[in-house]
Amino acid sequence: MNKPLAEYSAEELAALSGALQREYELLAGNRLALDLSRGKPAADQLSLSDGLENMIAGNYTAADGTDTRNYGQLRGLPEARELGAEILQVPAEHVIAGGNSSLNLMHLVVSTALSKGLWGDSRAWRNSPQPAILTPVPGYDRHFTLTEAMAIGMVHVGMTADGPDLDQARELAAADANIKGIWCVPKYSNPTGCVYADPVVEGLARLCNDAAADDFVVLWDNAYAVHDLHFPPLQLASIHAAAEQAGTLDHVVQFGSTSKITFAGGGLAFVAGSQRVLTQLERQLSFMTIGADKVNQLRHARFLRGRLEAHMQAHAELLRPKFALVIDTLRRELQALDIATWTEPQGGYFVSLDLRPGLASEVVSLAKAVGLSLTPAGATYPRGEDPEDRNVRIAPTFAGLNELEAAMQVLTLCVKLATVRQQNSA
Template sequence: MTSRAPLRSLSSDELADFRTAKQAEYADLQARGLKLDLTRGKPSPAQLDLSDALLRLPTTTRDRSGADVRNYGGLEGLAELREIFAELLDVEVAQVVCGGNSSLTLMHQVITSMVLHGGPGSQRPWKDEPVVKFVCPVPGYDRHFALLADLGIEMVTVPMRADGPDPDAVAALVAEDPAVKGMWLVPTYANPTGSVCSPEVARRLVSMPTAAPDFRIMWDNAYALHHLTDEEARSADVLTLAAGAGNPDRPVLFASTSKITYAGAGVSVLAASAANKAWYLQHLGKASIGPDKVNQLRHAEFFGDAEGVRALMRRHREIIAPKFAAVDTALEQGLGGLDVAEWSHPAGGYFVNLDVLDGTATRVVELAAQAGIALTPAGSAFPHGHDPRDRNIRLAPTFPQLPEVETAMAGVATCVALAAAEKLAADAG
């Protein structure tokens, strides 16, 4: 731990000296003419290279059953690929549907179909409800929130804790208000906090009474296999827990290979109860005669089995774990002891969650941009981009090369310290 006095403990003269020193550091940072982008959690080229054998696959045009993958049909996806992901996600093969390259598309299809038609347990389509609301743990995933906003669904927030969303806060929202129709959850290595939903919290979420009979948990397990350490978190078996609680239709599970193989040319997965799966395929069948089975077959050949996926993810870890370590080192060296920032130490996933001094996140992002370091806009991890405390910043270190991460994070630390000094000086003045 770096030994420094907290900024709040400094005298006005000491704070002025600190601010002057940081302004000089910042001027040096600007003079470097950097052009670094940490706005989105994308795989790096080195990670994408790990899957280039896909470009030479598949070696056949027929799946295991003998069906020609170049033709129509097979709405639920190839059996051999469904088997792989059933094992990886701890679900039954019969519960799995494999789709195209984007799990976000599957989420949009599920919610849109609920809006247009209602689903198992619905009294009416959601479009006929006076109001529809979703519970959103925060900080959370901006694309989840954007999807809801696009459909006119209201968002109510609950705190995201280390063991998942605050179940008491969720229970209070869902128990009395039938307008609360669902919630988002990234259960394993959550975006951006890195939180892992415990089995105890998952059990409460699937068993708690809800005023809406068709309440859905959108269980987006995007990072279930994206470990950064040897201690690999295991996702709660939410479908089994829900069935045991008498609410089998409550969760709908999603995943994809977007950060396993090719982000733009992978496969996606939905897993759900028998009723939810049949309902989903019924509506999907009006929009599709089958997925890209050629791509599904090449993935099944490339992986071989579930252990093939795990082995590939260990190679990903070798590339990105040093970048996460570099983030931690740079923030500790630049901010340790100042008591103006806290950041996560994720054991998996794609992000580091940075909380800065209240009221300074927007300023930090602005300072970084002016120094050539692009960060995700402040507030992005909150509905409508509004962080009421203006303190949260999501850091995405996977795409740049390691030296670029080291440079960018040292620069971010300078910006955080300078913004904090400005704020404390203004508050004191």
């Protein structure tokens, strides 16, 4: 029936409930093993970067004459920093090219801000009784776990289609000097897929001026900077330019990596900031390593420089049908019933599905019982606690199209079944 579930009569609801229950029981007999929880590239995407292997071919010498086989260059090879600059859209002298994980660099920045400060003066978050970071929700679970692991508090900020609720962020930061920063995934945000609007980028660049703390930092995790599904790509406003103009560059630190460009876990990570901040980070890094893997830096620079967009277009060719299948299934199965909303991102790795309050854990359990693994309910909220228990993150990239199609049928069936049961018992 093609109408909102709220308009169903008691008889219609009972008939639908019975039909869905039968469909669900049939599925249970199928011994499915489906997975929509893996936010990682599929093998065909990884194969796009197999050419990395041929990039050295005995020539280990970087453009500036550096022998990449040897120690040194803590800020990274110049051509790797150039690559980071191209991805993050900042000048190369503001970039450190590091090892294989941007999460690792986020850990470095947060731990440095906490224990020593980022500016080489007396400011450090540990001087405050209860340092906390603003966490736009839903958001990226590893930002939350990293923050929690350092015993730093988390304060929710709502997400809008244009990015974090800036008024709320300003109000919270202005009211409490314990609030030391904000996590941001500005392009194709994890999990909503939104791209921060220009005024939000501008406002975030100035947020440290509104904050009560004098050591406030915008943690700008641009993990999906070039992960567009359509070309020409959507342009994110430059927070680097906005911060330079506002005189706040010391309070914006950016991150990126090639994890979902080349090999996940086998690529390069970048951190960008003011010279003052980079100096402190370099100092901290020097206690941890004599330098990153420059051979891999050289390999990546040779492989990607001058062809980054073409490479990302090849990823998009593989990913567009997957995102289209997810969106088409959600529309076909759920739209008319008016029982859920979802995002339709133009890039990145996720689709965010919002159900009626109280149903996310129920849907995840129903799906699990018939062989579909989903990201745990609540994972997109700090401490795994979604206050309304309604958000489900869909990760369409890793599964093949056939698996994805079957998984989306199961997911939408579970959403319908759980919603009808809830409405029946209301």
